[in-house]
Amino acid sequence: MLRTLIKPLAVSAASVIAFTGTTAQHVAAADFSGQRIEWIIPFKEGGGSDRWSRFYAPLLSEQLPGQPTIVVKNIPGGGSTKGANQFQARAEPDGKTLLGTSGSTQLPYLLGDKRVNYEYKDWTVVLATGTGAIMYINPELGVEKAADLVNLDGTDLKFGSQGATSLDLLVLLGLQMLEVDVSPVFGMKGRGAARLAFERGEVNLDYQTSASFLTKVTPLVEKGKAVPIMTWGFPDGSGNIVRDPTFPDLPSFPEVYEQVHGKAPSGQEWEVWKSLYFAGYPAQKMIFLPNETPDDIVQAYRDAAQAVISAPDFAERAEAVLGTYPQAVGEGAETMMQQAVDLDEASRTGCRTG
Amino acid sequence: MIDALLSALEAIVSIEHMLFLAGGVLLGLTIGILPGLGGIAGLSLLMPFIYGMDTVSALAMLIGLVAVIPTSDTFTSVLMGIPGSSASQATVLDGFPLAKQGKAAYALGAAFSASLMGGLIGAVVLTAFVLIARPVILFFGSAELFMLAVLGLSMVGVLAGSSLPKGLSACGLGLLVGSIGGAPATGEFRMSFDISYLMDGIPLVVIGLGMFAFPEIIDLCRQNRSISKANALGTGWFEGLRDMIRHKWLCLRCAAIGCVVGALPGLGGSVVDWIAYGHVVQTSKDKSQFGRGDIRGVLAPESANNAKEGGGLVPTLLFGIPGSGSMAVFLGGMVLLGIEPGPSLVESQLDLTYTIVWSLALANVIGAGTCLFLSPVVARLTTIPYHYLAPFMIAVIFFAAFQATRDFLDMFALLVVGVLGVYMKRFGWPRPAFLIGFVLAGMSETYLYQALQFYSWGFLLKPGVVVIALITLVSVWYGARNVPHNPADEEDESRAINLTPQAIFAGVVVALFAFGLYDGLTRSFLGGVFPAGLSAVMLVISGIVFVKLAMGKTADAANYDHEIVGDHVGQDGIVGLGHYVYWITGFVAGIALVGFLPALIVFFAIFLRVKARATWARTGLLTAAPFLGLVGLARIMVLEFPGGLLQSLVDLPWPFG
Known part of the structure; x- marks a missing residue:
């Protein structure tokens, strides 16, 4: 009886001590009372990254010591390189400027685009938001699973793309690895425009990230107008790409590859595919602090981000905006970031030519 | 549907909803009056506060803001000749000349009552249209959208002014400037000189300000008088309202055009005002006053651009695809509020859709009503001597240009485009034609390329394409019934004798097309075929203009020099251009x-x-x-x-x- 009573007491006492301990440390070290923090989003108002940042901004502000105001500042241009360049060049390491990046900021960096004047490795990551993607096709193609796409000889498989330098590269490379013949039609204004072209029947193969698949493609699936066939997968703890937890019934890309070729994917193309995948999905959107930010500020941000994602109603509120993927903070985010922006020279050349 | 309408009505008339709606409207009007800071800035400002609010009030405020974006813009378009946003560029053409004649209050009265009617008619059209919108939107594929772009370009015929080759060259120049930057098919950066600013293309705001506001500012500075020639302003706004009622069918047609064109994703809101303007010029028997202060030239774009916002809701709500920048932010706000766009908004959640549509209409009434009320006061701005106003105007347009991409080069681009605009105005190259070309450049190229990929040349035989092609032909025929008014005919005695300055400018245009052709030829086939093909044709057309002017054909319609025939000529103390x-x-x-x-x-x-x-x-x-x-x-x-x-x-x- 006594023991059952003491144990929870001890635990709560310990947590109180721990709690006051960390709080005291923050007040002494980093305090943003009355400050205004600018969060640079290198994309237009209303886009996916903008929404993501506007979802997080008030939550982070609540949890940061001193409850500073966080304002989102959109600096679009140059395929998101402009805002990132400004952050690299101008942001002071005082915790008052943040940058939110996306897959389209990571990709030109990996490909060595000449517009890139920023260095991911200088920055400190606070939080990483991942997502998955689902490929679906028009049922009129008569194909039920991804591995059967290879049988579509002569059938015209059309895919609407934003451009050969966008993350759509991953799809094009993946299909090439599966030896599926597809004709990309470029000039789509975004994934939404491509989905509309799919609904019109102009393209018959498309993909969407998880959140927009769930809300916008699922109704089509229910009406028999779209058939989901695979996901890119999602990394488990040790860097293997396994089935996407949000869509456990769909095979991942590596699985489909194995079904088609009879062996697990490997070689140069696979390395490139993985690099593009890690750049684009498991850590699609990240929050960064600039070069040489002192540890106490970094810690204050990481604690705040941890507090945000551990809040009891977070999962529910996040679902519509972020989907149902883990939000990585601290070490986890660091690992994700490393994987997203690391690319050896051979793969880089492969990306450019692939 | 009736149920949905009734429950929507119930939601709208609640006091709380009304208050937040009105709050959004006032915020929108305040911010929107400064050019460059439209609804996007306002919505972004509002976003942080949305969290703490309940869904109904937050939505009401968002809608209030969105609804009045094309409303308060009208003030600067009419009073100062500064297009407040891309939605009110066409309003400048006739609105500003009216202000210069001292009829600012009259023009504003007409504009705001047209806005008000446009918004309401738009809502009525939407109430029915939203039910069938899904198949309609899906019907408009790349082929049909390309043909619509062609229909838009055909409006150049009536806006070309007296010399058709000059009009076509101006439009071609707009198309060429519009194709600067990444090619839709290949992503190659055309005509960009490795400057990252040019790689993104020149922003529409900069083009609009440079073409219309900049030359007007220069012109008014030189004349140094107040904008309004007349000292007595008159009240006038009631007459504006009366004229709107007199032309109610025109407003009705333009509102319907605005609503439907706004609803087509990919067409974009920036062409709506031009299509409406082209429509009114084409269908009018007496075209002589257009561009000089014809009230119909104000009524048409204004009734269309407010209806457009309603139309823009359709793809936003049904497909989650925003038709414009402000709709993109509105969509972002909706998602934050937990409203997911999708087909359910016309099925189980139809009442919510109707709440949004009718709130938008109501916000329009509040917004346009407030502006209407304010316009006699604000119209007095046109009586201030221009030298007092000029520094404000100059600061405002450069500030607005900077908001486009927040780059120093925005302002440099405005200066360059502005100088081009000054010379186009001087030599009578129609600037609306340039604007239409610019606005439609990306669209026509992208959709042509996509249609060819999807259907090959067979796309020309698709029923929708054939129908739109026929409409285009009818509209061109309609517009050509009356021979375009030729200002040069009346002013025969005062025509320019020395054509060298005009010939030099035409030569510059020819050189620009030559550069376009050269640049296009250095690209891959798909990346360069559009600008190169365009430039090849335009070299011939602009070449005709050049040869006529270089040979000194003073009697030709292409001969126009504002420095010889303008009304400032001969006045005292006029400084050089x-x-x-x-x-x-x-x-x-x-x-x-x-x-x-x-x-x-x-x-x-x-x-x-x-x-x-x-x-x-x-x-x-x-x-x-x-x-x-x-x-x-x-x-x-x-x-x-x-x-x-x-x-x-x-x-x-x-x-x-």
């Missing part, structure tokens, strides 16, 4: 050196002292007021001012740094 261009260039150079705010202070002080001959006290006051206003605005809205060389060398305290 370049004089104020140098002043503005000085301002831009100042920004490049010391940044926007310090340059602004110096420019205001010198201009007011030298040009307006203001007392020191007045100069101080008139310099401090805009300075403090801008700083306050920047603080609230998280805006940044362009820095110059000085800022890159030394760290200066906010707001100078």
